[in-house]
Amino acid sequence: MNAIVENLDLFRSGFLTTLGISLLGGLLAFVLGGILATFRVSPFRPLSGLSVLYVETVRNTPLTVVWFFMVFGLPLVGLGIGSFFIAGALALGVYTAPFVAEVIRSGINSVSLGQAEAARSIGLTFSQSLRLVVLPQALRTVVPPLGNLWIALVKNSSIGAAFAVTEITAVATRLSNGFPGAVIQIFVGAAVAYLLITLTSSAGIAYLEKKAVILR
Amino acid sequence: MSTQTVLFDELGPRGKKLVRIGTYIGALLVAILIALAGLQLYNEGQLEPERWEILINPDSGVPQGLTRALFATLRVALIAMVISMILGTLLSAGRLSEHRWVRIPTTFIVQFFRGIPLLLLIFFSYLALPRLGISLDLFWTLIVGLTAYNMAVLGEIFRAGILSIDKGQSEAAYAIGMRKSQVMVFVLVPQAVRRMLPAIVSQLVTLLKDTSLGFVIGYFELLRQGRAYVDYFGAKFGLQIYVAVALFYILTNLALSSFARWLEKRSRSNPKATKALGQLVEDDLVPID
Numbered sequence: 095m096n097a098i099v100e101n102l103d104l105f106r107s108g109f110l111t112t113l114g115i116s117l118l119g120g121l122l123a124f125v126l127g128g129i130l131a132t133f134r135v136s137p138f139r140p141l142s143g144l145s146v147l148y149v150e151t152v153r154n155t156p157l158t159v160v161w162f163f164m165v166f167g168l169p170l171v172g173l174g175i176g177s178f179f180i181a182g183a184l185a186l187g188v189y190t191a192p193f194v195a196e197v198i199r200s201g202i203n204s205v206s207l208g209q210a211e212a213a214r215s216i217g218l219t220f221s222q223s224l225r226l227v228v229l230p231q232a233l234r235t236v237v238p239p240l241g242n243l244w245i246a247l248v249k250n251s252s253i254g255a256a257f258a259v260t261e262i263t264a265v266a267t268r269l270s271n272g273f274p275g276a277v278i279q280i281f282v283g284a285a286v287a288y289l290l291i292t293l294t295s296s297a298g299i300a301y302l303e304k305k306a307v308i309l310r
Numbered sequence: 311m312s313t314q315t316v317l318f319d320e321l322g323p324r325g326k327k328l329v330r331i332g333t334y335i336g337a338l339l340v341a342i343l344i345a346l347a348g349l350q351l352y353n354e355g356q357l358e359p360e361r362w363e364i365l366i367n368p369d370s371g372v373p374q375g376l377t378r379a380l381f382a383t384l385r386v387a388l389i390a391m392v393i394s395m396i397l398g399t400l401l402s403a404g405r406l407s408e409h410r411w412v413r414i415p416t417t418f419i420v421q422f423f424r425g426i427p428l429l430l431l432i433f434f435s436y437l438a439l440p441r442l443g444i445s446l447d448l449f450w451t452l453i454v455g456l457t458a459y460n461m462a463v464l465g466e467i468f469r470a471g472i473l474s475i476d477k478g479q480s481e482a483a484y485a486i487g488m489r490k491s492q493v494m495v496f497v498l499v500p501q502a503v504r505r506m507l508p509a510i511v512s513q514l515v516t517l518l519k520d521t522s523l524g525f526v527i528g529y530f531e532l533l534r535q536g537r538a539y540v541d542y543f544g545a546k547f548g549l550q551i552y553v554a555v556a557l558f559y560i561l562t563n564l565a566l567s568s569f570a571r572w573l574e575k576r577s578r579s580n581p582k583a584t585k586a587l588g589q590l591v592e593d594d595l596v597p598i599d
Binding site for chain 2: 135136137138139140141143144150151154155156157158159162163166167170171172173202203205206207209210214220224228249250251252253255256262263266267270271274277278281284285288289292293
């Protein structure tokens with residue numbers, strides 16, 4: 095137990111780094127995923143093709159490999175990013191974006207055709223039917239899967255430990271080398287730190303889901 | 311577009327013209343993007359043929375080495391898949407149990423392992439297990455980590471699948487005198503497996519991708535092998551080798567996914583199965599992670 099108490103500061107900074115890199119990566123994933131989904135459902139073939147290509151390629155590449163490209167690949171083509179933290183957030187964002195895009199797309203597809211037809215038949219314009227009828231319904235179906243993606247992203251941020259980002263997992267491995275006798279406690283402490291984020295997120299998502307629920 | 315979507319109606323002549331203009335602009339944008347990327351690569355000298363030749367020239371040893379590493383990756387993935395499927399089945403059975411003393415501990419196990427990162431589990435089996443007197447080689451260390459995480463995830467998928475089967479199915483089975491285990495084995499599980507197949511396969515794809523974490527503890531899988539080659543041949547060939555590694559992963563995962571699609575189509579074209587399943591809601595099964 096001493097190992098944790100003595101290094102509480104280190105644990106706290108690791109915790110904050112995990113939270114920070116996840117938030118930045120999540121924001122990036124959300125924006126990029128939104129763009130990809132828009133491209134995908136647009137009637138412009140080159141853009142939807144680009145979106146499909148991106149989604150299929152990145153979705154089937156391990157995050158470790160994506161991270162590798164960000165840290166070791168980009169400098170090779172003259173686009174190096176100075177900070178390991180930013181490179182990591184970029185990797186998380188680029189990797190999670192296709193999953194976000196798929197969630198948004200399936201959210202739009204889950205709105206029944208009758209809704210759009212009804213909107214048109216009462217004379218709503220394209221932007222009105224999108225804004226007032228389709229998107230509000232799509233948004234609600236999208237909440238729980240997006241929440242799951244957020245939780246997965248937080249857990250994925252642990253890979254930063256292998257790329258010089260001092261987040262929770264990195265702190266745990268470093269401390270376990272310094273305090274061989276307390277390995278179990280250290281790892282349990284790290285697990286609790288992650289559960290703190292993931293379980294509170296789950297509870298938050300469940301609350302949102304309850305608020306956003308619609309009867310169909 | 312002839313297929314109707316919720317987003318827009320069948321287009322009129324003006325709309326069609328707009329779409330055509332948009333398509334040209336889109337094509338132009340994509341072309342500019344490709345040109346910029348190509349220019350950047352060219353300026354850095356990454357497009358020189360000799361740099362790429364290393365990937366196909368057997369004298370360099372790279373193609374053979376990467377293929378060998380691919381098999382090392384597949385071996386870990388396959389064994390971890392099998393063990394976590396078995397343990398996942400047991401866990402889902404435990405969570406569905408009527409006995410509280412079974413249900414509560416299994417629920418705890420599942421929630422715990424699902425809630426923490428895989429890498430932490432791999433590090434645990436790498437750093438902590440030896441201290442507890444369990445020393446494993448890298449191969450099994452990686453498998454223990456992968457299994458601990460994926461058994462929990464797969465267990466939840468199985469459970470969700472069984473719970474999604476219409477209640478009438480099990481009631482009917484009980485009514486004709488089946489026992490609890492018979493209802494499970496002959497009625498619920500076969501339907502649940504078909505329904506959850508897309509989710510199961512996407513989790514298996516995730517598992518295959520996650521074997522790349524073996525890199526972190528030094529197991530010689532695809533990524534580690536690639537890194538070793540970059541160290542050996544120098545950064546000059548870095549990009550090329552990383553691209554090759556990524557391609558190996560992408561192609562393997564695409565093969566796995568298309569196998570799953572084929573399997574799904576086959577079980578859907580079986581009229582008996584389709585009837586029992588009713589409408590499959592594929593959109594519920596968006597893969598996460």
